[in-house]
Amino acid sequence: MDFETVIGLEIHAQLLTETKLFCGCRSRFGDPANTNGCPVCLGLPGALPVLNRRAVAMAIRMGCAIGCTVAGRSLFARKNYFYPDLPKGYQISQYDAPLCGKGELPIVVDNTVKTVGVTGIHLEEDAGKLIHDRAPESLFDVNRCGTPLIEIVSEPDLRSPAEAYAFLIGIKAILEYIEICDCIMEEGSLRCDANISLRSRGEKKLGAKTEIKNMNSFRGVEKALEYEARRQEEVLRNGGKIHQETFLWDRSANRSIPMRSKEDAHDYRYFPEPDLPPLTVNPEEVAALRKTLPELPAQRRQRFIEQMGLQENAAEVLTSSRKLADFFEATLATYHDARQVANWIVVDILRIINDLKITIDQLEITPGHLGALLKLIDNGTISARSARKIVDLMQERDQDPETIIKAEKMQQVSDSGALENIVQSVLAKNPVEVERFKAGDGKLISFFVGQAMKATMGSGNPKEINALLSKMLR
Amino acid sequence: MIDREQVLHVARLARLNLTGEEVEQFSRSLGSILEYFEQIRHAPTEGVDATNVMARRHDALRNDIPVPSLKRDEILQNGPQIRENHFAVPKVIDG
Numbered sequence: 001m002d003f004e005t006v007i008g009l010e011i012h013a014q015l016l017t018e019t020k021l022f023c024g025c026r027s028r029f030g031d032p033a034n035t036n037g038c039p040v041c042l043g044l045p046g047a048l049p050v051l052n053r054r055a056v057a058m059a060i061r062m063g064c065a066i067g068c069t070v071a072g073r074s075l076f077a078r079k080n081y082f083y084p085d086l087p088k089g090y091q092i093s094q095y096d097a098p099l100c101g102k103g104e105l106p107i108v109v110d111n112t113v114k115t116v117g118v119t120g121i122h123l124e125e126d127a128g129k130l131i132h133d134r135a136p137e138s139l140f141d142v143n144r145c146g147t148p149l150i151e152i153v154s155e156p157d158l159r160s161p162a163e164a165y166a167f168l169i170g171i172k173a174i175l176e177y178i179e180i181c182d183c184i185m186e187e188g189s190l191r192c193d194a195n196i197s198l199r200s201r202g203e204k205k206l207g208a209k210t211e212i213k214n215m216n217s218f219r220g221v222e223k224a225l226e227y228e229a230r231r232q233e234e235v236l237r238n239g240g241k242i243h244q245e246t247f248l249w250d251r252s253a254n255r256s257i258p259m260r261s262k263e264d265a266h267d268y269r270y271f272p273e274p275d276l277p278p279l280t281v282n283p284e285e286v287a288a289l290r291k292t293l294p295e296l297p298a299q300r301r302q303r304f305i306e307q308m309g310l311q312e313n314a315a316e317v318l319t320s321s322r323k324l325a326d327f328f329e330a331t332l333a334t335y336h337d338a339r340q341v342a343n344w345i346v347v348d349i350l351r352i353i354n355d356l357k358i359t360i361d362q363l364e365i366t367p368g369h370l371g372a373l374l375k376l377i378d379n380g381t382i383s384a385r386s387a388r389k390i391v392d393l394m395q396e397r398d399q400d401p402e403t404i405i406k407a408e409k410m411q412q413v414s415d416s417g418a419l420e421n422i423v424q425s426v427l428a429k430n431p432v433e434v435e436r437f438k439a440g441d442g443k444l445i446s447f448f449v450g451q452a453m454k455a456t457m458g459s460g461n462p463k464e465i466n467a468l469l470s471k472m473l474r
Numbered sequence: 475m476i477d478r479e480q481v482l483h484v485a486r487l488a489r490l491n492l493t494g495e496e497v498e499q500f501s502r503s504l505g506s507i508l509e510y511f512e513q514i515r516h517a518p519t520e521g522v523d524a525t526n527v528m529a530r531r532h533d534a535l536r537n538d539i540p541v542p543s544l545k546r547d548e549i550l551q552n553g554p555q556i557r558e559n560h561f562a563v564p565k566v567i568d569g
């Protein structure tokens with residue numbers, strides 16, 4: 001039997017507001033524990049929540065960016081559960097009347113575009129942080145409690161872990177482009193849960209699904225889903241049944257482990273939040289927010305392909321991150337060849353970022369320095385091969401390419417073979433002078449030396465050049 | 475009256491340990507509360523919002539401007555047990 005994988009994602013994104021969703025406490029990551037708290041986020045009796053205007057605007061902008069309908073009127077709801085990360089005993093969320101309704105996101109997998117449905121986007125508050133491994137008890141920090149989140153829910157339209165990865169990356173790119181989330185999965189500012197089920201191909205009904213949580217890296221999502229799809233397939237092939245359960249992804253072991261079964265975990269007893277009025281948004285406000293959207297990844301990708309002549313793959317990779325695309329365009333301002341720049345970023349800059357496990361912000365290489373490096377390849381100062389080494393040193397030392405070439409004596413001229421090539425090309429470019437020299441105009445030797453020196457950016461050995469010239473002109 | 479099972483279910487969700495006597499007591503009192511809500515349900519509320527009881531404020535939103543939080547000592551003062559500037563709570567997952 002041939003199986004089809006069906007995946008739906010729930011993505012939580014922390015919004016980059018200054019303050020929490022329902023109170024004026026700061027919502028900053030990394031502040032000292034239990035310093036951002038007040039009666040509202042501590043759930044003290046009598047405290048009343050007041051909604052953060054900016055968080056609403058950010059959620060609406062995301063809705064606009066992925067073609068969601070924006071509800072003129074939406075409601076908040078209480079999701080009740082007892083857990084020590086939630087002082088109030090309930091999370092204020094949205095349930096049956098969320099802020100944003102249906103939308104869609106085109107994804108590209110294997111150079112094919114597919115449109116994935118988005119069920120909706122709602123606003124909710126984050127829970128606090130629990131630390132389990134520092135003390136005999138669990139330790140609770142209220143700082144994150146009440147941080148604004150949007151939850152973006154996809155339709156079960158994804159048919160493979162690769163599609164799920166592409167969807168997640170697509171959502172991440174948009175969140176970054178519109179600057180409402182910094183999308184660092186490792187720090188939890190972007191989180192992803194997945195529902196996954198298998199069904200025999202051609203079957204219309206959905207199979208029993210499992211949920212996977214705790215996938216705290218982008219590739220981790222893909223890996224966890226691959227693992228779970230394999231596990232389900234094995235169970236089904238052996239005649240077993242899939243039980244609806246929740247798994248936690250264990251990244252270090254590369255496997256999922258069943259969550260200790262939480263009895264009644266899904267009995268949240270939602271009811272309308274009595275402390276908050278319905279949220280009303282008028283169409284003019286939505287239109288005004290829509291106007292604030294920048295060029296989005298899909299548009300930028302199209303522009304890179306059509307106007308700059310990039311390959312689809314390169315355009316896709318570059319525009320998947322706003323900062324990477326910005327880096328590309330900034331480099332292009334200093335060097336003319338778009339394909340060349342794209343190639344260097346996709347291959348070498350990304351290699352450095354991945355190898356060093358850094359973000360693009362931590363890159364020491366500037367667009368100007370990359371442009372300069374490419375020019376040095378063009379004028380023959382260095383070979384493309386040594387440029388690969390130089391680009392690593394540019395990152396390591398935070399220096400421009402010329403400084404590194406000097407310090408490392410990496411000019412092609414440092415090996416005599418390369419120097420010979422330069423002298424040869426100088427001669428080839430100046431046939432008239434060569435003829436005159438051979439006819440007896442000995443002073444021209446200094447002209448050739450000068451040309452060869454210029455070609456080596458002044459760092460060739462004049463004696464050697466002289467020797468080579470005498471030999472070759474003989 | 476609501477039955478014993480329902481009371482125990484709600485108690486479990488609220489992490490409450492009830493004695494047999496309390497189960498009896500709550501099945502009666504929760505039952506009468508539900509009966510009261512059943513009466514309210516029959517009130518004519520067509521076209522009235524579920525959240526209509528709230529005082530209408532012209533502007534129910536807040537600008538994204540930080541206000542000072544409580545001091546850490548104040549934040550932690552009601553915690554039953556404090557460790558390393560955190561609320562110490564019963565361990566909730568196997569460490």
